[in-house]
Amino acid sequence: MDDPYQNNVNQQGMGDQTYTYGGGGQGDGYGYQTDYPPQDEDARSDATEGHDEDDQMYEGEYQGIPHPDEIKAAQRAARAEARKKARSAGEEEEEQLPEQYENIMEDCGHGRFQWTLFVVLGLALMADGVECFVVGFVLPSAEKDMCLSNADKGMLGLIVFVGMMMGAFVWGGLADKLGRRQCLIYALAINCIFAFLSSFAQGYGFFIFFRLCSGIGIGGSVPIVYTYFSEFLQMDKRGEHLSWLCMFWMFGGLYASFVAWGIIPHYGWGFSIGTEFQFHSWRVFVLVAFLPALAALIGLFFMPESPRYLLESCRHDEAWMILRQVHDTNWKAKGEPERVFTVSQLKMPQENQEDEFIEIQSETGTAFQRFMVRQVTLVKQVMKNMMSLAGPTMRLNGLFLAIIWFTLAFSYYGLSVWFPDMVKYMQFEEYESKTKVFHREKVERFHFNFTLANQVHKEGEYIHDRFAGNMEIKSVKFEDSLFENCYFEDVRSTETFFENCTIKNTVFYNTDLWQEKFIDCRMENTTFLHPKKGCHLNFEEENDVLIYMVSFLGSLAVLPGNIISALFMDKMGRIKMIGGSMLVSAGCTFFLFVCFSPGAVITFQCLFYAASSAAWNGIEVITVELYPANKRATAFGVLNGICKLAAIISTFIFSKFVGITRIIPIILSFAALVCGGLLAMKLPETREAILQ
Numbered sequence: 001m002d003d004p005y006q007n008n009v010n011q012q013g014m015g016d017q018t019y020t021y022g023g024g025g026q027g028d029g030y031g032y033q034t035d036y037p038p039q040d041e042d043a044r045s046d047a048t049e050g051h052d053e054d055d056q057m058y059e060g061e062y063q064g065i066p067h068p069d070e071i072k073a074a075q076r077a078a079r080a081e082a083r084k085k086a087r088s089a090g091e092e093e094e095e096q097l098p099e100q101y102e103n104i105m106e107d108c109g110h111g112r113f114q115w116t117l118f119v120v121l122g123l124a125l126m127a128d129g130v131e132c133f134v135v136g137f138v139l140p141s142a143e144k145d146m147c148l149s150n151a152d153k154g155m156l157g158l159i160v161f162v163g164m165m166m167g168a169f170v171w172g173g174l175a176d177k178l179g180r181r182q183c184l185i186y187a188l189a190i191n192c193i194f195a196f197l198s199s200f201a202q203g204y205g206f207f208i209f210f211r212l213c214s215g216i217g218i219g220g221s222v223p224i225v226y227t228y229f230s231e232f233l234q235m236d237k238r239g240e241h242l243s244w245l246c247m248f249w250m251f252g253g254l255y256a257s258f259v260a261w262g263i264i265p266h267y268g269w270g271f272s273i274g275t276e277f278q279f280h281s282w283r284v285f286v287l288v289a290f291l292p293a294l295a296a297l298i299g300l301f302f303m304p305e306s307p308r309y310l311l312e313s314c315r316h317d318e319a320w321m322i323l324r325q326v327h328d329t330n331w332k333a334k335g336e337p338e339r340v341f342t343v344s345q346l347k348m349p350q351e352n353q354e355d356e357f358i359e360i361q362s363e364t365g366t367a368f369q370r371f372m373v374r375q376v377t378l379v380k381q382v383m384k385n386m387m388s389l390a391g392p393t394m395r396l397n398g399l400f401l402a403i404i405w406f407t408l409a410f411s412y413y414g415l416s417v418w419f420p421d422m423v424k425y426m427q428f429e430e431y432e433s434k435t436k437v438f439h440r441e442k443v444e445r446f447h448f449n450f451t452l453a454n455q456v457h458k459e460g461e462y463i464h465d466r467f468a469g470n471m472e473i474k475s476v477k478f479e480d481s482l483f484e485n486c487y488f489e490d491v492r493s494t495e496t497f498f499e500n501c502t503i504k505n506t507v508f509y510n511t512d513l514w515q516e517k518f519i520d521c522r523m524e525n526t527t528f529l530h531p532k533k534g535c536h537l538n539f540e541e542e543n544d545v546l547i548y549m550v551s552f553l554g555s556l557a558v559l560p561g562n563i564i565s566a567l568f569m570d571k572m573g574r575i576k577m578i579g580g581s582m583l584v585s586a587g588c589t590f591f592l593f594v595c596f597s598p599g600a601v602i603t604f605q606c607l608f609y610a611a612s613s614a615a616w617n618g619i620e621v622i623t624v625e626l627y628p629a630n631k632r633a634t635a636f637g638v639l640n641g642i643c644k645l646a647a648i649i650s651t652f653i654f655s656k657f658v659g660i661t662r663i664i665p666i667i668l669s670f671a672a673l674v675c676g677g678l679l680a681m682k683l684p685e686t687r688e689a690i691l692q
Contacts, residue, residue, distance in 0.1 A: 097347040098629075101308060102690045104323055104343055105234040110241075111330030114232055118241065120299035121225045122248035124188060127293035128164075128221045129252020131191070133551060134289050135160050135211065136420075137260040140547070141282040146204045154655075156208055158648055161413075163212040165644035167219020172637010173382035175220070176630055179313075180228035181305045183220060183633075188297040190217030195290035199283045218293065219644070222620075223636035230624040230632075230691060231308040232326065239574065239687055242624065243566035243617040250562060250613075252292065253555030260285050261548035308691075312630045316346045385634050397626055398635065400683055402642050404619055407676030408582060409643040411589065411669035412612055414650030418665050419605040420550045421658040423598045431475075452476050462486055488513060550602060557606035561613030573685050574622040581615035582677030589669040592662065615677075625686035 135157055143153050167187065175183040191214050198210035226242060233241055263285040307326075310319035324341040331339040389398055435454050442461045449469035453476065460481040467473075468489035475495045484504045491511040497519055504524040512532040561581070569577055588608040595601045627635040654665045 097311065098690045098692050100347050101311070102235055105232070107342070108234075108323065108327040109330040109334070110234065110237050112333035113326045113329040114237075114241070117229060117232060117303055118245060120296055120303055121229050122245055122251075123292045123296035123299065124184060124221045125225050125245065125248040126252040126255065127188070127191065127290070127296060128218050129249040129555075130256045130289050130292055131160060131164070131215065131218045131252075133253055133256035133260075134286060136551070137256065137264065137547065138282040138286060141264060141280065142207070146202075146207065152204055154652075156204075156211070157417075157655075158651060159208050159212050160215045161644050161647045161651065163215020163217075164219035165641045165648070167216040168223055168637045168641040168644060170216070170637075171220025171633075172223040172640065173386055173634045174378075175224045175227060175633035175637070176309075176385055177378060177381050179305050179309055180224050180231070180633065181300060181303060184224045184228065185297065185300050187217045187220035187224065188293050188300070190214070191221075191293045192217075192290050192297060195286065195293070199286040214290075219640075220637070223633055223640050226620055226624050227633040227636055228306055231306040231629070235688065235690060236570065238625070238691070239569035239621050240566050242621045243562065243569050246565075246613070246617045246620065247559070247562045250555050250558040253558075254552065255292065256289060257548050257552035257555060259288055261552070263288065308629050311346060314348070320346060382634070385631060386638065389631060389635055389638065394627070394631075394635075397683060400679055401619070401623060401626070401639055404578065404582075404676045404680050404683075405623075405639045405643045406646045407672040407679075408612070408615055408619065409646035410650045411585070411672045412616075413647035414654040414665065415589065415605070415608060415669055416554070417651045418654040418658065419554070419601060420547065421655060422662070423550055423601050425659050426598045426601070435475075457481055467491055493517065550605070553602060554605055554609050557609040558613040559610075561610040562617065565614035565617040569617065569621065570687055573687050574618045574625075575680060575683055575685050578615050578618035578622070578683075579677045579680040581611055581613075581618065582673045582680065585612040585615065586670050586673035586677065587611075589666055589673065592666050619680075622683060622686055625689055625691060626684070628692040 139153060139156060142156070171183050171187050194210045194213035194217065198207055198214060201207040201210055225245070229245060230238060230242060264282050304322040304325065305318070307319035307322045310316070310322070320343065323343065327339075327341040328337075331337065388394075431454060435456055438455065438457045438460060440459045441457065442463075443465055444463040446465050447469075448465065448467045449471055451472045451474065453472075453474040455476045456479065457477070458479045458481070460478065462481065462483045464485045465483075466487045466489075468487065468491070470490045471492075473491060473493045473496045476493075477496070478498045478501055481498075481501045482504075483501065483506050486503075486506045487509070488507070488511050489509045491508075491513060493512055496513075497517055498513075498521050499519040501518070501521045502524070503518075503521060503526050505526070507527045507529065508531065509529045510532065514528070514531050565577055565581075572580075585608055588604055588611055592601070592604055595604055623636050623639055624632060650668075653668070657664050
C-alpha cells in the first residue's frame with residue numbers, strides 16, 4: 001500500500017516509527033542533517049560570500065561566555081546522557097517525540113513568530129477577562145431597563161460563569177481531537193455572534209440565553225490559549241512567556257472598566273424605535289465589549305495549527321511545514337536568512353492513535369447518517385480522553401491541581417464580588433446615617449417642586465398639597481402618614497415607599513408610583529392616570545463612578561504581580577510561586593477584619609489582587625506542563641471548568657453575607673487560600689521538564 005504522505009519515507013528503527021524528509025539523518029538520534037535541501041560546495045560558498053569567519057566570531061568568546069548554541073548543545077548532551085544511563089540501569093526508555101520536539105523548538109528559536117502568536121492569543125485571553133466584567137457593569141442599568149427582580153439579577157450575574165464552565169469542559173476536550181486553532185476559532189466565533197445578539201435583546205429571556213451562549217464560546221479561550229501557545233515555546237522560555245501572556249487577562253479588565261466608564265453613563269448615546277425597541281448606552285457597551293474577541297478571531301485565520309497536535313494526530317507533513325515556517329520566520333527577522341531548517345525526521349508518538357474516526361464509505365448510508373456517526377464517535381473519543389485523566393499516573397497530581405484551582409478560584413471570585421458590594425454597603429451605611437427624620441409634621445397647600453432625598457416622614461399629614469414639576473423622590477419613606485386631596489404629577493422615584501399610609505381623594509398623574517411602592521396602605525377615592533408602569537432607567541443613581549473605579553483599580557493592581565511572576569517564574573519555580581502567592585493572599589484577606597472604611601477595603605482589594613495574580617500564573621503554567629500533548633487541553637478544560645464552578649459557588653455565598661457579617665467571607669477565603677497554598681507544595685516541579 002502506498003504511503004499516504006508522498007514525500008515521507010516510513011522507516012523502522014529502534015522500535016519507533018519515524019518520518020524522513022529528504023536525505024537521511026546524521027546519526028545523532030534526532031533526525032537532523034547538515035544542510036536541507038542538500039547543497040553543493042558552490043551553493044554553500046555563495047550563501048556565505050562576504051562573511052569573513054573572523055568577523056562572525058562570537059563577541060563573548062574573549063570573556064569566556066559560552067555561545068548560546070553551545071549551551072543548547074550541552075543541554076541536549078546532558079539529556080542524552082541521562083537517557084543512556086536510564087537504559088543501562090534497565091529503566092524504561094523515555095519517549096522520543098517530546099525530546100525531539102523540544103530540540104526542534106530550540107533550533108527554531110524565539111522570535112517574530114511567537115510574538116505575533118502572543119498578541120493574537122493575548123486578545124483571546126483579553127476577551128475572557130472582558131466577559132467576566134460585562135454583566136457586572138451593565139446589571140445596574142439592565143435591571144431597570146428589563147424590569148428584573150432580585151432573583152433575575154442573581155441569575156444574570158451567575159449565568160456567564162455557568163456558560164464559561166460548560167465551554168471549558170466542551171472546548172478543552174474538543175481541542176485535543178479537532179485541533180487547538182480550529183476549536184479556538186469556533187469558540188470565539190460563537191462568543192462574537194451571541195455577544196452581538198445580546199446587545200439587541202429586549203427581553204430578559206433572550207438576553208440571558210444569549211449571554212449563556214456567549215459564555216459557552218469564550219469558556220474555551222483559557223484552556224486552548226495556554227495549550228496552544230505552550231506548544232510553540234522552548235523549555236527555558238515557557239514559564240516566562242506564559243506568565244507574560246497572563247497580563248492580557250488584566251488588560252481585559254482594564255478595557256472593560258475604561259469602556260464602561262466612558263459609555264454607560266452617557267444615556268443619550270442610544271436610540272429607540274417606537275416603544276418596543278430601546279437601545280440604551282449600556283447596550284452600546286455590550287456591543288463594544290466583544291471587539292477583542294473579534295480581533296483575536298481575525299488574527300487566528302493567519303496563524304497555523306499547533307505542530308505538536310498535528311504530530312499526535314499523525315499529520316507529519318503539515319507539522320513539518322509549520323515548524324519550518326516558524327524557523328524561517330524567526331531567523332529571517334533576526335537577520336540570518338541563510339540558516340536552514342535541518343530537520344529531516346519526525347518521530348511517531350509512542351502511543352499510536354487507536355481512536356481515529358470511523359469513516360463510512362460514500363456509498364454506505366446517507367450523508368446525515370455518516371455525519372451522526374462521526375459526531376457520536378467524536379463524543380466517545382472526548383469522553384474516553386476525559387476519563388483517562390483519572391488513570392494511575394495522573395490521578396494524584398490531577399486531584400491536587402483540582403483542589404488548588406478550586407480554592408484559588410473560590411477565594412478570588414468570591415472576594416471579587418464581595419469587595420465592590422462591601423464598598424457600596426459602607427457607602428449606603430454612611431448615607432443612611434445622615435437620614436433626616438420628620439415626625440408628625442403637618443403640611444397644607446404646599447407645592448413640592450424640588451427633590452426629596454434621604455428622608456423618613458413618620459405620622460405626617462399632607463392636606464391639599466401638590467407634588468409636581470418633574471420632581472424626584474429619592475430614598476424617602478412615608479410611615480403612618482395621611483395624604484388627603486393631594487396631587488402628584490410627573491414624579492420620579494427611587495427607593496421610595498409608602499407604608500401603613502392613608503391616601504384619600506388623591507390623584508397620581510404620569511408618575512412611577514405604583515403598586516409595589518405602597519405597602520399596607522388604605523386607598524380611598526384615589527385615581528392613577530397614565531402611570532409609568534414598569535422600570536425606568538435612573539442614570540444618575542445607577543451609574544455611580546465607584547463601580548468602575550473599584551474594578552479599574554483591582555485590574556490595575558494585578559500588574560506588579562504579573563511582572564514579578566514573569567521575571568521569577570523560572571528562577572523560583574512554579575511550586576514556590578503558587579504556594580507563596582496563595583499564602584501572602586491569605587494574609588491580605590485576614591487584614592480585612594480591620595477595614596472599616598471604603599478606602600481601606602479598596603486598598604486591601606488591590607493588595608489581594610496583586611498577590612494572587614502570581615498564583616494564577618503559576619497554576620496555569622504548571623497545568624500545561626504536567627499533562628501530555630494528547631490530554632493537555634482536555635485536562636486544562638476540566639480544571640478550568642472546576643475553577644468556574646468554584647466561582648459560581650463563592651459568588652452565591654459571598655453575596656449573601658454583605659450587610660450581615662464580614663467574618664464568614666473572610667474566614668472562608670483565608671482557609672481556602674491556606675489549604676491550597678500548602679497543598680501546592682506537594683506538586684512536582686516542572687520548570688526543567690520537557691513538554692510531554
